Amino acid sequence: MTAAVIEGLTSYAERLRRRSLGGRARKVLRGLRLRFAFGLIEAAFHVAKAGGRPYQPVEIGGRRFANVRDTDERWHAVAKVLRDYGVKNVLDIGCAEGWFVRRAAADLNLFAIGIEATDVGIVGELARLHDRVPRAAVARAFVTPEAIRGLPQFDAVLCLSVLHHMIRGFGLGVAERFLQVLATRVSKILVFEIGTASESSWTEFLPEQSQGQEAFVRELLERAGFRNVRVITESAAYHREVQRLLFTAEPAKAANQETLKQLEVA
Numbered sequence: 082m083t084a085a086v087i088e089g090l091t092s093y094a095e096r097l098r099r100r101s102l103g104g105r106a107r108k109v110l111r112g113l114r115l116r117f118a119f120g121l122i123e124a125a126f127h128v129a130k131a132g133g134r135p136y137q138p139v140e141i142g143g144r145r146f147a148n149v150r151d152t153d154e155r156w157h158a159v160a161k162v163l164r165d166y167g168v169k170n171v172l173d174i175g176c177a178e179g180w181f182v183r184r185a186a187a188d189l190n191l192f193a194i195g196i197e198a199t200d201v202g203i204v205g206e207l208a209r210l211h212d213r214v215p216r217a218a219v220a221r222a223f224v225t226p227e228a229i230r231g232l233p234q235f236d237a238v239l240c241l242s243v244l245h246h247m248i249r250g251f252g253l254g255v256a257e258r259f260l261q262v263l264a265t266r267v268s269k270i271l272v273f274e275i276g277t278a279s280e281s282s283w284t285e286f287l288p289e290q291s292q293g294q295e296a297f298v299r300e301l302l303e304r305a306g307f308r309n310v311r312v313i314t315e316s317a318a319y320h321r322e323v324q325r326l327l328f329t330a331e332p333a334k335a336a337n338q339e340t341l342k343q344l345e346v347a
């Protein structure tokens with residue numbers, strides 16, 4: 082579907098009305114109210130951002146703010162996967178400012194939902210609201226294996242640099258359970274990234290990866306119910322000490338109620 086066709090579908094044709102003076106005045110007032118509302122959103126954006134550099138890029142009114150982590154390289158790799166798999170909707174767990182949510186909705190016309198545990202999501206959400214990005218939203222929630230059960234299935238799920246937080250907070254067992262339940266929510270493809278034990282801030286929390294990052298993640302994902310694990314790109318970790326690999330994996334089998342029940346009993 083071309084952009085022009087999509088644009089045409091987003092609104093019904095306006096009904097032709099006789100233009101009265103009152104009608105014109107109401108239109109001007111509506112425009113002023115809208116401009117005032119966008120001004121408030123932009124002011125709230127600057128307060129929420131508080132001058133800090135976000136993890137992901139944020140764009141508002143055509144201006145893009147610099148961020149800490151590489152996201153362009155990763156987005157190009159993710160976008161190719163979403164296209165190749167014919168994805169129509171995507172869930173981004175631990176989406177931070179929601180840059181991938183925005184790109185998926187704006188560039189690929191997907192319905193894109195992000196989930197973020199902290200307030201950082203607000204900055205991206207204000208920017209998306211201001212720029213009227215359609216088909217995108219971010220929910221504030223702390224995702225646990227139990228919380229994942231409440232989610233519907235998505236064609237694609239992104240879980241990028243989140244699982245090491247889970248391992249640090251609750252241990253490897255809970256993190257593996259998180260992935261097992263997540264496998265039941267992915268209908269086509271998971272895109273996955275995790276911090277490494279070679280990053281000084283994570284060494285004490287993550288299991289040693291004696292066979293290397295790729296072998297560790299491959300085994301982790303396969304144990305959790307994924308197959309066809311592939312490396313699609315790599316990018317510098319937060320402190321730029323090492324490269325983090327970006328993986329894709331398919332769910333090993335179609336999830337059904339029986340699989341979910343077994344996970345509940347375990």
Ligand SMILES: C[S@@+](CC[C@H](N)C(=O)[O-])C[C@H]1O[C@@H](n2cnc3c(N)ncnc32)[C@H](O)[C@@H]1O
Nearest residue numbers: 175176177197198199222223224241242243246
């Ligand atoms: C290192 S950042 C990665 C952000 C983004 N996924 C990326 O790769 O660019 C991890 C993000 O996940 C969020 N997070 C960590 N654990 C989470 C959980 N259990 N539920 C929801 N968000 C979580 C953190 O607040 C943080 O914003």
